[in-house]
Amino acid sequence: MLYLVKMAKYYIRLKRTGCIGAVSCEAMAPLHWKLADDGKIDLINSKLIDKENDIWELVIDEKDLEKNKDAAKACPVNVIEIYDEKGNKIA
Numbered sequence: 001m002l003y004l005v006k007m008a009k010y011y012i013r014l015k016r017t018g019c020i021g022a023v024s025c026e027a028m029a030p031l032h033w034k035l036a037d038d039g040k041i042d043l044i045n046s047k048l049i050d051k052e053n054d055i056w057e058l059v060i061d062e063k064d065l066e067k068n069k070d071a072a073k074a075c076p077v078n079v080i081e082i083y084d085e086k087g088n089k090i091a
């Protein structure tokens, strides 16, 4: 019998215009963050969900949550936020 376990999803949102390229996020979660040629960070595999405000989003599951919460906490200009499925901001 196949059991499907529904893993909780989390939403990382980056307001990329505010990034100052400090790369603290990349140090915390190098599989998700990479400094781009323009000196700002890319949230790898994210989608641009708000063009006007330059907001990029990546959906992750529980296994990638803690290191990205650390990335959000480490950002000196607070341009990384993480939300749960109910829309509560958790980092």
Ligand code: SF4
Pocket: 018, 019, 020, 021, 022, 023, 024, 025, 026, 040, 041, 074, 075, 076, 077, 078, 079, 080
């Ligand atoms: S820690 Fe913040 S300012 Fe630094 S690269 Fe990451 S998003 Fe940009």
